[in-house]
Each structure stands twice: as structure tokens, then as C-alpha cells.
Amino acid sequence: MSDLQHIRVEWDDELALVYIDRLDKLNALNAEVIQELGQVFRELRDDDQVRGVILTGSGEKAFVAGADIGELAKMTPMSGVGVSRDGQRIFAEIERYPKPVLAAVGGYALGGGCELALACHLRIASENAKFGLPEVSLGIIPGYGGTLRLARIIGLGRAVEMTLTGATVDAAKAEHIGLVSQVLPREALIEGAKTFMRGITKNGPLAVRAALESIYFALDSPGPDAMSFESALFGLLASTEDMKEGMTAFLEKRSANFKGR
Ligand code: COA
Numbered sequence: 001m002s003d004l005q006h007i008r009v010e011w012d013d014e015l016a017l018v019y020i021d022r023l024d025k026l027n028a029l030n031a032e033v034i035q036e037l038g039q040v041f042r043e044l045r046d047d048d049q050v051r052g053v054i055l056t057g058s059g060e061k062a063f064v065a066g067a068d069i070g071e072l073a074k075m076t077p078m079s080g081v082g083v084s085r086d087g088q089r090i091f092a093e094i095e096r097y098p099k100p101v102l103a104a105v106g107g108y109a110l111g112g113g114c115e116l117a118l119a120c121h122l123r124i125a126s127e128n129a130k131f132g133l134p135e136v137s138l139g140i141i142p143g144y145g146g147t148l149r150l151a152r153i154i155g156l157g158r159a160v161e162m163t164l165t166g167a168t169v170d171a172a173k174a175e176h177i178g179l180v181s182q183v184l185p186r187e188a189l190i191e192g193a194k195t196f197m198r199g200i201t202k203n204g205p206l207a208v209r210a211a212l213e214s215i216y217f218a219l220d221s222p223g224p225d226a227m228s229f230e231s232a233l234f235g236l237l238a239s240t241e242d243m244k245e246g247m248t249a250f251l252e253k254r255s256a257n258f259k260g261r
Contacts, residue, residue, distance in 0.1 A: 006033045007040050008058070012205040014051040014201050015042050015194055026065035029112045031086070033068075038090040039118040045098060048260070051201040051208075053097070054193045056104040056122055057113075060186060063105040063129070065115025069138065084143035088111065091119035091144050096216055098209045099199065100200050104193035105129045106186055109170070115146035118153060121212065124196055125171045126186040131179060132168035152219070154179050204242040210234075 103120040151159035218226035249256035
């Protein structure tokens with residue numbers, strides 16, 4: 001992995017663990033962190049050994065405490081558009097990633113940190129996690145796709161409430177409203193994240209990728225186009241060794257050994 005100041009990557013077999021590592025600022029996202037995040041995700045995308053990515057924050061206290069307010073305070077109208085677009089572009093790359101991405105939220109996920117978790121395909125949290133979009137308390141709005149993604153994930157009413165009040169939501173409530181799939185003690189978060197992901201990576205990687213592509217394509221496409229795309233991917237998978245292996249394994253009452261071919 002090339003030179004990185006604020007991101008650390010660990011590997012555990014087929015999983016890559018990406019740590020945002022800016023402890024003194026509770027992992028707040030400055031321009032450098034955002035760029036490095038894009039770089040790391042691009043490099044892991046091209047690594048065939050990696051079948052899933054867990055994104056988390058360093059330290060016990062925060063996933064990411066937001067965009068860097070020191071930087072935001074200096075923005076002009078035009079640079080503000082640029083800041084928002086840069087973040088949106090990299091978060092969209094994460095959302096459209098061809099491998100599953102799980103946010104393991106161990107502490108604060110506020111503002112841009114909450115939006116980053118929303119851009120991931122899946123989220124789990126520690127018991128001390130706190131989610132929120134406090135931007136309106138700073139006189140701005142979420143600018144990294146949060147005004148779209150939160151409503152898609154938890155529904156319009158709750159999303160409007162969270163965005164307009166800026167109030168934080170604890171882990172139990174986050175699970176209740178469908179913002180996270182699971183809540184674990186802080187010390188069990190990373191192992192739990194790996195177990196969670198292995199429930200996905202044991203499946204055919206080409207099928208997992210096609211499922212992600214179909215689901216996210218449907219978000220921005222008219223229904224008939226999305227259905228056609230789903231059919232095309234469904235048919236395409238019939239050409240794979242993985243499909244043969246998955247069905248043969250079922251018929252032979254054994255677990256499948258997928259090769260991603
Ligand atoms: N941007 C820049 N710096 C941040 C930051 C952010 N979003 N969030 C935290 N920090 C910095 C603090 O300024 C502090 O730096 P310092 O030690 O140089 O003063 C350091 O991280 C530790 O934060 P601190 O506020 O002392 O920790 P805390 O435990 O008292 O409070 C929070 C934690 C998360 C409640 C508080 O830091 C906070 O409200 N952060 C901003 C959250 C926010 O509004 N995010 C949305 C931004 S769009």
C-alpha cells in the first residue's frame with residue numbers, strides 16, 4: 001500500500017481492515033484523509049485476494065467525528081462546492097464498490113463520519129456508538145450524500161428528524177431504526193465485524209458482486225431498466241464456474257469452494 005499518513009490497512013485472509021487513523025482529531029476527515037481513503041479503496045479493489053473491506057476508526061472513542069471543522073470554517077462558496085463534490089465522489093466509489101464494505105462503528109459517527117458509514121453497504125456498531133448529523137448546528141447541511149442516503153436507509157421521517165434536529169442516536173436506537181445490523185461490546189467489534197463479513201465472503205464472490213451491482217443500479221434507474229439489468233446479470237452468472245460449483249456442492253451435500261471465476 002503506498003505512502004499513507006492517516007489510513008492504516010491490515011489484512012486477515014480475504015478481508016482488508018481499513019483504519020482511519022487520525023486519533024488526535026477523533027479521526028475527523030480533512031481533505032488528505034478523504035483523498036487517502038479514495039486511494040486505498042482503489043488499490044484494494046484491484047487486489048484479487050481481497051473479498052471484503054471493513055472500514056473502522058482508530059481508538060476507542062470514534063469511528064469518525066465528522067468532516068474537519070477547522071478546514072470547513074475556511075471555506076468559500078466555490079471551495080465549499082468543491083469540498084462537497086470531492087467527498088461525494090469518493091463516498092460514491094465506496095457505495096458502488098464491487099466488493100462488500102462494512103462500517104464497524106466504534107464510537108462517534110457524526111456528520112461526515114455518519115455519511116461515510118451510510119455510504120458503506122453495511123453497518124455494525126459498538127455499544128458506545130453515537131450517530132448523528134449535527135451539520136445544521138454549524139449552519140451547514142450534510143454535503144457528502146447524507147441527505148439522500150439516510151432517508152434511503154432509515155426512511156424519510158426518521159431521516160428528516162435526525163437531519164433537522166442534529167440529535168445523536170445511540171447504538172440501541174440505531175439498531176431499532178435499521179441504521180445498523182448489529183450492536184456488540186466495544187472490545188468485540190472488530191472480531192464481530194470479521195465474523196459478520198465472513199457470512200458474506202463464504203458466498204460466491206461474483207454473485208455477491210452482481211447482487212451489489214443490481215441493488216445499487218436499481219436505486220438510480222427506472223424499474224424496467226433495473227429489471228433488465230438484473231436479468232442480464234442473472235443470466236451472466238450461468239457462465240461462471242462458481243455457479244456450477246455452488247449448485248454441485250448443494251446436490252452433493254457439501255460446502256462450496258468458490259474461486260471467483
Ligand atoms: N473536526 C475537527 N476537529 C475535531 C472534530 C471535527 N469534526 N471532532 C473532534 N475534533 C477534535 C477536537 O477539536 C479536539 O481537538 P483538540 O484536542 O486539538 O482541541 C479533539 O478532536 C478531541 O475532541 P474533543 O471535542 O476534545 O472530544 P470530546 O470527547 O470532548 O467530544 C465530540 C467529542 C465528538 C462530541 C466533539 O469532538 C464534537 O462535537 N466534535 C464535532 C462533531 C461535529 O459537529 N461533526 C460534524 C462536522 S460536519
